[in-house]
Amino acid sequence: MIEITGVGEELVRTWGWEVAIYLFLGGLVAGLMIFSGVFRLLQPGRFPRLLFMADLSGFPLLSFGMLFLLIDLSNKVNMWRLYTTFQISSPMSWGAWILLVTMAILALRFVGLIPAPRSFSVGGLHFFAPPPVQEEPADEQAEVKAPPKPSPLVRFGEKGWGLLHKLAVWAGRFDRLLAIVGMITGTAVGFYTGILLSTIPARPLWNTAVLAPLFLTSGLASSGAYLCLFLPENEHKRLAPLSILFCGIELLLILAYAINLGYGTLAAQRSGAILFSGIYGWAFWGLVVLLGLIVPAVLEQLEMLHHQVKFIPARVPPVLKLLGGFTLRIVIVYAGLLSFI
């Protein structure tokens, strides 16, 4: 028997669900950027709803993901230190800078949705109100009344909207460039979510080159599923073959991952046993592989062949895929923390 006194290994606090949420949302947004970039460049005007949803969701979703990264930091007051240095050997430093560029592009896309300023009223405040028509004074001696001064809130709102619209018009001139850079940074973010884990040799479950492409593919599958939730049926059906393709690639990468662990060192085999059996095994095989990949791919294939299963709504496969994508991050993070050399 071995007894340990002092700081027990099992009590060391490391990463948890916060990081898993970020990894999921990061992958999802990466996929949105890649999808929107590809469709903007190759088939402009063919998927308006898809592009709108990608532009609308990217910025808030990644901001939400980064909020969880912030929650995970135990010394939040020093967070700004990330942006006063670049540590070339640190994947997290690379990630911080890549996220900054990505957020800028997503913000421009989000702002691009803001329409031209127009007159409207909220709570008695009139924004962009047309100038009042001056009536001819009855008496020539009478003073001309100056129009009432708008409140500071109205002036601030009008100025802010005006500026954002100008920014949107300016960004609109670089639509193709933004699409190309967005695809590059999106790929980088999706890849980075895997690289962050795979560059830690102390955790054999993560320390494999398969993880980065697996997370990127899973991000693409998740983003496709997310977009399908909002697309009209005709656009949904056009996306289905792509969606099935990503499910297939993800299954192949999972197979490669399992073989990699099964035929690896003793540490890798032990790590594989943590992921592929027990509670994590149920979640992995049941929620990720079966319900998250195989079942939705089969349902989508049936839908393509016009054999849609009547009692299963069309929104079920995308929801299952999103659930599977999130579970993949959760089980890999938690099982990886239990793996050791």
Added chain:
Amino acid sequence: MARYAMSIDLNRCIGCQACVVACKAENEVPLGNFRLRMRETVVGKFPNLQGEFRLEQCFHCENAPCVPVCPTGATYKTKDGIVLVDPAKCIGCKACVTACPYKMRFVHPAGHIDKCTFCDHRVAEGMEPACVETCPSEARAFGDLDKADSPVRLAMAKAQCTDVLKPETGAHPKLFYLNSRFTNGDTENQPVVVISEQVKKGE
């Protein structure tokens, strides 16, 4: 420029944990946290038992996996080979905690990451680390690996065998275990009981 290292003669260690206490007092390690931990191994069947106390702390690896992963440069290696954390730069991302193959880092209640420093403030004054100075059985030795007459080199020269923990990581730890029966032996996979869990619960 030195290459500081430490050795623990496990034949001499009596498991009194004076080093654990000395470290806590010297470095004001907060309640519930420890920079040192003791692994007590007992194998065999009564009355044929064999035992060993192995003290573990930051191994100040030559090829420390915690240093390159730090995104702010808060974890760094001094020119004397001591691995340190700068709390003013640490954001508490826990990348280093995850990367340490020995799980010897922890989150300080103030938010930054904490671990053994080889008592660098004492070493700078020409003193030994608190754990070495306090050891009643002189199991510990500290010094410059590059100097043949340093206490650590002399202790290693006298030892029957010298081991490091998990050599397969390639981290090249600079805490050496002398005359160990079990380090890297078959007992690594024995069930583990964490005593400090009871301490945390206040039992």
